[in-house]
Amino acid sequence: MSAFSRLAADWPGTDAPLRVLAASGQLGLGIPKAAFDAGIARAPHVIAADMGSIDPGPHYLGSGKMAAAPSMVRRDLAMVLRAARDLDVPLLIGSSGTAGAAPHLAEVAALLRSVAAELGLAFRLATIAADMPRDMVQAAEHANRLAPIGPITAQIAPSTHIVGQMGQRPFANALAAGADVILAGRACDTAPFAVVPVLLGYPKGPAVHMAKILECTSLCCEPGGRDAMLATLSGDGFSLESMNPSRAATPLSVAAHALYEQSDPTCVFEPEGHVDLSAARYTALDARCVHVSGAVWHDSAQPSVKVEAARPVGHRVAILAGVADPGFIAASSEILSAVCDLVAEMIPQTQDAPWTLQFRRYGIDGVLDWPTPPTTTPREVFLFGECIAPDLETARAVAAAARQHLLHWGFDGRLCTGGNLAFPITPPELDAGPAYAFSLYHIMQLDTWDALDALFPVTLHDIEKDRP
Structure with a gap:
């Protein structure tokens, strides 16, 4: 019993x-x-x-x-x-x-x-x-019995695991x-x-x-x-x-x-x-x-049942750095955009090997965008960079190039050419492993x-x- x-x-x-x-x-x-x-x-x-x-x-x-x-x-x-x-x-x-x-x-x-x-x-x-049978979820999609809960587009075939x-x-x-x-x-x-x-x-x-x-x-x-x-x-x-x-x-x-x-x-x-x-x-x-x-x-x-899934999107490498120069912080939006453009010229993306590079400025817009620019910029900002590429080698190459150009990027009022960034650890590029994205967040009837x-x-x- x-x-x-x-x-x-x-x-x-x-x-x-x-x-x-x-x-x-x-x-x-x-x-x-x-x-x-x-x-x-x-x-x-x-x-x-x-x-x-x-x-x-x-x-x-x-x-x-x-x-x-x-x-x-x-x-x-x-x-x-x-x-x-x-x-x-x-x-x-x-x-x-x-x-x-x-x-x-x-x-x-x-x-x-x-x-x-x-x-x-x-x-x-x-x-x-x-675990949800893949063919059942696909059949539900074809029969219009799979409704999204949010903005995620259903991508059933590349999903590694599908659960209900x-x-x-x-x-x-x-x-x-x-x-x-x-x-x-x-x-x-x-x-x-x-x-x-x-x-x-x-x-x-x-x-x-x-x-x-x-x-x-x-x-x-x-x-x-x-x-x-x-x-x-x-x-x-x-x-x-x-x-x-x-x-x-x-x-x-x-x-x-x-x-x-x-x-x-x-x-x-x-x-x-x-x-x-x-x-x-x-x-x-x-x-x-x-x-x-x-x-x-x-x-x-x-x-009905809520179904969830995730699919691989490549390999992730993260860049960690701090900034205390007020001139760099004030111009950081333009500097980061220019560095991303330069790296894209040096390491061209192709249809078969796309990659993405983005930065978050913790202290400015790392969590949420400021509705209006502050009258006084923060004394320090932490930069988190993220590259997702088809393979580890490409992700490392993109991240390392971005880090080095950020380190020595010139800007108005710069006092020293020795470096703009402070690295909390070395190497400042960390292998974050395979990257995934949600591919299902839907209700299946x-x-x-x-x-x-x-x-x-x-x-x-x-x-x-x-x-x-």
Whole structure:
């Protein structure tokens, strides 16, 4: 009998308090131990964690590599796995390995097996793949069933990995199959947190609203952080409390979290439907704990899945340099443009070997353009140059040429010909490896719910003691 089966068999009903512990806002980047231990001491009925996102950029989806160090992933997995098995409660992890594609899921599963062998644990593991069949996505595009979410143009053929973002249904299928521990590929952030409450009969609106806030752990608190967070559902609402006593969940801080990653703070869309938060209520229970209610769930009439992909665009070399000369800083826009033009003359681009070179001036427009030029220029500016070319040799050649001409470029008022730039490290050109760009960020419409379930197959693995 699985951990979830035992929980469901003995559950007294939705008036009973159901405790869900969010262990980490992104598992593998370090779980603060004191707060996690405090959460475990509260005897949660479910432990869940999100592990991924596309926020770190297209590199991880394109390359199949994790953003987190394997040693840290292993540490965090050991903490949550030991706790879940000691308590005999379900452990659910979404978006394994950052981007949730096949290589990410396989690497995290291997680390989990290693941890289980070291700890001498036995349990049933479910892995849920999120890789989308390329021909299906292409067919959806041809049938006008692939709609862009933003400005990214679909480029399916060159994509290295294509994933779909699963909702609660695949997690529910895995729990029904007897899984104690679930490692899922790319998943909605809410899915691993909301599925057990929904299966136990708690209203779906509050359960998904809880999950939307809980998946970021204590980010919704004052001050915000990444410590473990405990949600307690009862009836048609839930309470939230950070397991770090220095953080407070207030009505304002929790309500404000509805703005996080949402274009509409009153509506949270999921593959199976959406949550309406227009009537949500936030009430302080004490100085550190908030009760939330009022969310309403609406089922979707037609199933759909968000698909994500990344494609290789070449090799990246970065240039790092600082500038403190006021004349160079004042003329930097013209200088950088002139240097880029000169390098293009020396290393001509061809149709078969295109390259790009761009600079960001941190202190002026590295993050955002100034709406109007400042009356006083910064005392120092950091230059970040980036060349992306078909191969490492070309990228290095372009970057080195640009660096050298910037170093000695003449400008009005220059006091010394020895050099315009200060390099924090040498060589100042860094090999940043293969470069990727997002090639899908679209909604794919499906015909049936069975078709949606088929996209996220569940595989069961019986993990036995002392068997890595």
